[in-house]
Amino acid sequence: MAWQEGDKERIVYPGARRQEVVEELHGRPVADPYRWLESGEGAECAAWLAAQGDLLAAHESTWPQRAMFHRVVAELAGNGAVAVPAVTPPLWRAGRRFFLHRAADQELPVLMVSADGGPPRALVDPLEVDPSGRTTLDAWRPSWTGDLLTYQLSYQGDEHPTLWVMDVSSGQTVDGPLVPGRATPTAWLADDDGFYYVTLAQARAPGAAPRRAAGLYQIGSGVVAPKRQVRLHRIGQDPDEDAVVFETSSSQLSVKISPEGRWLMLSCAPGAQSGNTLWLAGVPAGREHLLWPRLLHDGRADGTQAVLTFGPGGRVYAITDAGAPFGRLCAVDLRDPRAAAWRTLIAQDPPAVLTGCVPLHTPATGSGPDPDPDSGSGSGEAYLLLSRSRHGVAELSLHDGEGHMITEVPAPGPGSVTKLTAPARGGEDAWFSYSDFVTAPAVYRFNLRDRRCRPAVPVLVDSASPGADPRQPPPLIRQVTYTSPDGTPVQMYLILPAQTRLPASGPPAYGPRPTLLTAYGGFGASCLPAYSPTILAWVRAGGTYAIANVRGGGEYGTSWHAAGRGANKPNAFADFVAAARWLIDHRWTTPRQLAIKGASHSGLMVAAALTQNPELFAAAACSAAVLDMVRYPSFGLGPWWVAEFGDPGEADQFDTLLGYSPYHRVRPGVAYPAVLLTSPHHDTRVDSMHTRKMTAALQHASTSGKPVLLRYEEGVGHGPRAASRWSALQADILAFCAAHTGLGCPGTPALP
Incomplete structure (x- = not known):
């Protein structure tokens, strides 16, 4: 595919058919010209995606720092990171310790066990199960004796795992498969006879009717088909015979059992990080299928947990x-x-x-x-x-x-x-x-x-790990406070090259530099100091990396989350844009040198800022994000997020959602910065339709002459992936941002 980048000549993008789809929602006309891209299948979509791949390949070859970032990120990832852990704390069971370990040259973490102080041995190695690296270990839990283990494997990132039971001593499979629908906690009975687990009510094989135990407690008025159930599985029993002991219409359900097996905790919530109901049930010996839960805490009204x-x-x-x-x-x-x-x-x-x-x-x-x-x-x-x-x-x-x-x-x-x-x-x-x-x-x-x-x-x-290089001095860390438009003080981390000479206050003396800004700002999740190969690679290349602790996160408790959630979600975007303005106003960077990046909810943050204030940024990288806030509950795990974003079916909440929905805020004739959108082909959590529709909208609208590119990936999902594929994605994002902010390019001021 031929293309030319410049101020006067537009890039030739793959044609995306525009439809005259306009719905009237709550009395307002809402256009959706790329609804046909909601399906990722079909010949027309396949041809469009193939052309997008050709366009990306042509641009990748022009990113001057791409090879360097691929090498450095891969080396640094050998030390481990949140997404690619090298080792985890042990979980003890009766003299055995269980933990995850990934050597520097391994693609995926391996579940290990060490008994009575002896040498560790591998229990579950996903690469032995599937050498292609597309099978991941989603969850695991040893029994209280340490003799048995449940483990859950999913394929190609579908996050619909199969659950198996292993004899720890022999490594042999003794039970399974169970198909819970999504990864489930398992709560083992004290005698290893079985375990409680959570499943989707519809996950049962067609025609199979699970028996309901006497004393079943059901939550939710008028619920005919509960979304979540707790079942009791006895080792060796046909899963179709597993007793349903608890069910709820809430989309989130978890279980935990006391070590002696006497008490079972059940927690229900309408969505992630929303107020929960907490239940406690005594577990009668020999009649573990009979539970009479007692409500301890109900945080649905005030959002407490x-x-x-x-x-x-x-x-x-x-x-x-x-x-x-x-x-x-x-x-x-x-x-x-x-x-x-x-x-x-x-x-x-x-x-x-x-x-x-x-x-x-x-x-x-x-x-x-x-x-x-x-x-x-x-x-x-x-x-x-x-x-x-x-x-x-x-x-x-x-x-x-x-x-x-x-x-x-x-x-x-x-x-x-x-x-x-x-x-x-x-x-x-x-x-x-x-x-x-x-x-x-x-x-x-x-x-x-x-x-x-x-x-x-x-x-x-x-x-x-060979990723550790003692010759590389550590970066400098500064924590600053800036003010959001409504007067709220917000904290931000600045990670700077080791060679930076900083005055007592203010920016470095050498002037503005290429800067990469990110934030999360949702679901009460906190952006805390943590090792990141992505950050270190950018800083080693001479750039500044900034992380804003915006509202909607959990850095300052549940009130901070509530201040950027639901009807208050625009506060999070305002905080993020204010961080960009602060960096520019205080001469840390300039609009020609500032890039923003984010994935999942952080990707929504990037897309909202991109469509509200495109003039502030030279580049934006948006990965696997929710971008159509009008139709998001109809795709992936969208129904789980209504407590975080709001319900577009309600008129007052719809106005807020439409007001910031990135896909709907794209306007033809606007000079948008360079944009890289990335997504798995099949993402069961955040449906990739969001990325496809946003790509087409931006490509049609932008007049800047800067590229809008789509990086589409097969065989992975929203969650864990092989280390090499994780590193490659991060390296491409950094290389794209570097190319469009001037990092490492001729003309960038040298560090003193």
Whole structure:
């Protein structure tokens, strides 16, 4: 496909047929000219996609830094990252520890087990199952004895896994397949006889009618076909015979069971990070299919959440944001477990957000050291280890069983503590993962005896990664505060090349530089300091990387999320655009040097800014994002997100959604910046129709002479993918942004 880029001559794009589709919605005409691209199948769409691939290939060859970014991102990814973990904290079961590990030369993490201190061995290696790298391990859970394991595999990113049961000692499959519909938590019975799991009500094979146990509790008035069910599966039993013990019309349902198998927690919510209902059911021995759940907490009206943590010795704790937007820890008395009777042990501590808590205990007097971290009886002295995040910096603190502070525990650095875990039946040790902008994720161990955190003993001899280069000095980190248009102060991280000479305040003396800006701003998710091959590769090339903690995230508790959710979602976009203006006004960058990038909800952030203020940006990279806010509930997991975005079926919410919907805000005759849109062909979470329609709209509308490109990918989905494919996608995004901001190109000011 021939093309020419320039100010006077437009690029020749693959023809996308425009339809005169106009609907009247809530009294307003809404045009949808590319509705035919909602289906990714058919000859016409296939031809259009093939032409888009040719156009992309022609442009990729002109990106001067592409080969460099592919090499550097791949090297840095050897250290691990959130999307491609190198190692995870262990999950203990009766002397066995289970963990994920990915060596630097491996494509996908492998589930490992180590028994009684012996060498680790592989349990589930997705590449042995499928050498093509298109099969991923979505979830896993060992039984309480550690003898059995459930694991769930999905193919080509479809996120519809098949569940199997393995004998851990032999590695042999002993049960399965089960088809839950989506990845499910599994809650094992204490004797390994079976487990509870969550499934889609329609996931049952046609004609099979699951039996409903006596005492079934159903939530939701007028619900005929519940969306989610909890079933009990006995090992070796036909899944069609699994008893349905609980069902709800809520789209989110999770289960958790106490270590001794006496209590089952059930949590229901209408969507991600929305107010939940929390239930507790006693599990009668021998009659585990009979549950009579009791409602403990109902946060549907006020949007609050609560979750239970089961500690050793039958202790039960609740973590909740009810009456505490930054989170508090409560003791639960099983004689009256209702939320109204919960006793606060550790109150909220604004502006620090409670991010985790694990119960610990010392051995009973005279018992001596406990060689099995998961064999504790809970009869010793109880402790609580808490993690918080204060302005993005992790804090750890040790408390006694009544919540009284004993001591602050120094964290490994000014970064993030995640995956805080401890043996379910108690012990003196806890494990967690630590990372910051310059430190690759590493597993640390906390011990009650010396009350210190130390790196865990390496579990494999090849855990060191060649991606670490001691010759490369670390980047500089600065945290700044800027003001959104409504006066709200917002925090932003600036990650700068190591050679940068900074004055006490203000931008570097050498003047504006190519800058890449991102934010998440949704679902209460926090952008905290964490190792990123993408960030380091951009900064090593001489650019500035900026991360804005906009409203809609969770950096400052549930109130911060609520301020950028639903009808308040435009606040998140305003914060993001204000970050761009601050960077320009303070001479960190210029509109000709500023790129924005994001994926999923972050991609929506990018697309909203792109269509509202195209003049501010030189380039934008938008990946797997929700972009048609009028029709999003009809595709993928759209119905799950109504609590976050709003319901286009309601007139007042429709006006807000249409007001910022990126696809509907594209206007012909506007000089849009260079845009790279990326998507899997089949994305069961965020349907790729969003990306196809947005690509066609921008290609038709833009008059800037700058390219609008589509990178389409087969064999992957919205979630995990092989390390090489993850690295290739990130490298292409960086190379595209570098080409259109001048990073590494002739004329870019040299760093002093």
